[in-house]
Amino acid sequence: MALYRPIADHAVLVEFGTAISDAAHAQVLALDQALAANPCKGFREATPAFVNLLVDFDPVQTDHAEVEAHLRRLADHPLTPRTPATWDVPVCYENAPDLAEVARRTGLSTEAVIAAHLGGDYRVFLYGFAPGYAYMGGLPEPLKLDRKTTPVRGVPAGQIIIAGTMCLITTLVMPTGWWIIGRTPTRVLTGDDARPFLFDVGDHIRFHRLTEAEFESLP
Amino acid sequence: MTRLRVAFAGPHITFQDAGRLGRLRFGVPASGPMDRKAFAIAQSVFGNPPDAAAIEISLGGLALECIEGSVTFAVVGGGFIVQIGARRVGAWQVHSLHQGERLVIRPGPWGSWTYLAFAGRLLAPQWLGSSATHGQSGLGGGTLVSGQEVTVQDARTLPAAEGAIPCPIWARPRRVIHAVLGPQDRFFSPESLEDLASQPFYLSNAYDRMGLRLRGPSLTPVGALSIPSEPIVRGSVQVAGDGLATVMLADHGTTGGYPKIATVVSDDLDGFVQLRPNDAVRFKLVSPAQAVAIARAGDRALRAYLSRQP
Numbered sequence: 152m153a154l155y156r157p158i159a160d161h162a163v164l165v166e167f168g169t170a171i172s173d174a175a176h177a178q179v180l181a182l183d184q185a186l187a188a189n190p191c192k193g194f195r196e197a198t199p200a201f202v203n204l205l206v207d208f209d210p211v212q213t214d215h216a217e218v219e220a221h222l223r224r225l226a227d228h229p230l231t232p233r234t235p236a237t238w239d240v241p242v243c244y245e246n247a248p249d250l251a252e253v254a255r256r257t258g259l260s261t262e263a264v265i266a267a268h269l270g271g272d273y274r275v276f277l278y279g280f281a282p283g284y285a286y287m288g289g290l291p292e293p294l295k296l297d298r299k300t301t302p303v304r305g306v307p308a309g310q311i312i313i314a315g316t317m318c319l320i321t322t323l324v325m326p327t328g329w330w331i332i333g334r335t336p337t338r339v340l341t342g343d344d345a346r347p348f349l350f351d352v353g354d355h356i357r358f359h360r361l362t363e364a365e366f367e368s369l370p
Numbered sequence: 371m372t373r374l375r376v377a378f379a380g381p382h383i384t385f386q387d388a389g390r391l392g393r394l395r396f397g398v399p400a401s402g403p404m405d406r407k408a409f410a411i412a413q414s415v416f417g418n419p420p421d422a423a424a425i426e427i428s429l430g431g432l433a434l435e436c437i438e439g440s441v442t443f444a445v446v447g448g449g450f451i452v453q454i455g456a457r458r459v460g461a462w463q464v465h466s467l468h469q470g471e472r473l474v475i476r477p478g479p480w481g482s483w484t485y486l487a488f489a490g491r492l493l494a495p496q497w498l499g500s501s502a503t504h505g506q507s508g509l510g511g512g513t514l515v516s517g518q519e520v521t522v523q524d525a526r527t528l529p530a531a532e533g534a535i536p537c538p539i540w541a542r543p544r545r546v547i548h549a550v551l552g553p554q555d556r557f558f559s560p561e562s563l564e565d566l567a568s569q570p571f572y573l574s575n576a577y578d579r580m581g582l583r584l585r586g587p588s589l590t591p592v593g594a595l596s597i598p599s600e601p602i603v604r605g606s607v608q609v610a611g612d613g614l615a616t617v618m619l620a621d622h623g624t625t626g627g628y629p630k631i632a633t634v635v636s637d638d639l640d641g642f643v644q645l646r647p648n649d650a651v652r653f654k655l656v657s658p659a660q661a662v663a664i665a666r667a668g669d670r671a672l673r674a675y676l677s678r679q680p
Contacts, residue, residue, distance in 0.1 A: 158553055159661055
């Protein structure tokens with residue numbers, strides 16, 4: 152049962168649960184798609200997250216009650232979810248700053264850490280933190296670690312970082328307390344105005360391994 | 371073409387347009403002006419479109435030298451001091467700047483942000499079709515730095531436009547801001563909710579375009595400190611583990627896992643950001659329907675004001 156929480160004068164937060172689950176996220180995406188196909192009056196934008204969808208509207212044109220009624224009607228007629236895209240992302244694990252520490256903390260060899268990371272089936276649950284930071288769930292349980300106690304400043308773009316059950320590809324020079332286990336030539340901020348962000352929320356990601364020589368020889 | 375050289379720029383001086391809307395789902399806040407109403411008034415003086423850039427000036431102040439051409443400009447927002455050469459004028463005025471003259475804009479008796487708009491097209495880099503600057507990444511128009519050159523294309527001098535612009539009462543700092551409880555007010559004790567509604571809070575020095583941290587009663591969440599990360603809006607009152615509230619502003623993170631005790635109505639955010647560190651502010655809790663009524667009244671007031679301007 153969804154909860155509809157009014158936010159200030161301009162948004163409704165639709166909540167499908169309190170804990171992260173595939174089922175809750177599937178409901179978030181289904182409503183997101185239904186709304187994109189059939190926007191309410193005054194619709195400005197929708198933001199999907201783990202268990203909820205934020206629906207932002209122009210309060211001059213509509214109000215919470217009208218938007219909630221529209222969303223309830225959409226929820227009554229579930230759409231067939233879009234088939235998510237699957238993206239193949241190459242990763243070079245050689246000389247990653249935190250690979251050895253992740254191995255030590257998980258009790259695995261570095262090769263076992265790499266194998267576990269490559270074995271995960273990842274899905275974008277939401278974007279956050281900074282432009283293009285796509286939070287990918289699906290990190291295998293043996294790699295689950297708390298964040299570092301102190302963030303590291305100046306981590307460059309294109310790093311593969313992990314914390315908790317999540318994996319991320321950094322897009323900008325930013326601080327992070329996550330563990331850096333690899334780097335990729337893939338850019339989530341594509342620089343292409345026709346598709347500025349590589350992944351849609353809900354897309355699947357698979358990683359494959361690049362040797363350091365392959366990584367260095369990329370154009 | 372008119373060229374200006376940045377002789378001095380304090381921190382947080384950026385190019386902004388009306389904002390980069392519709393990208394929250396990709397981790398991109400709207401950015402744009404901290405005081406959207408002052409920005410709109412400044413641009414309206416010259417009939418500039420919403421995607422036109424202006425310069426947002428913080429308490430840090432800005433000095434420009436006109437090295438080529440001339441241009442009419444407006445400074446709108448806050449009680450800033452404006453100097454053209456030796457002539458001292460103020461914000462909420464339209465003047466012209468000529469080759470060889472120096473324009474200095476610095477904080478005056480009130481306000482934290484002001485906008486410098488030009489009669490002409492201010493050139494600024496764009497990201498995703500907008501020159502709004504996202505502070506942490508520098509994406510968009512960017513932050514102004516000393517030595518940089520700024521260009522106004524098709525610059526015009528409009529002697530007839532020079533003079534004062536009325537400063538409406540609603541453009542002044544707001545010491546009482548309306549907020550709607552939630553979406554996570556259920557994580558706070560009745561005492562904390564009572565404190566939020568009845569006690570004064572004070573602006574801290576932890577102040578940038580991302581958010582503004584408040585000092586005041588501790589609003590320590592009970593129970594779940596960490597919720598699954600969920601969308602944040604401009605105006606979210608987020609409470610971290612230390613019980614301190616932060617009001618999220620133009621460059622806010624788009625998602626986060628700290629509980630949000632309340633959300634400030636959008637119409638009050640422009641006046642809220644014009645407060646200064648150590649100023650007191652009180653939250654007045656309203657229903658969502660009252661919040662919508664406030665938004666509509668604010669929109670009517672701005673439209674009426676803009677329609678009265680020549």
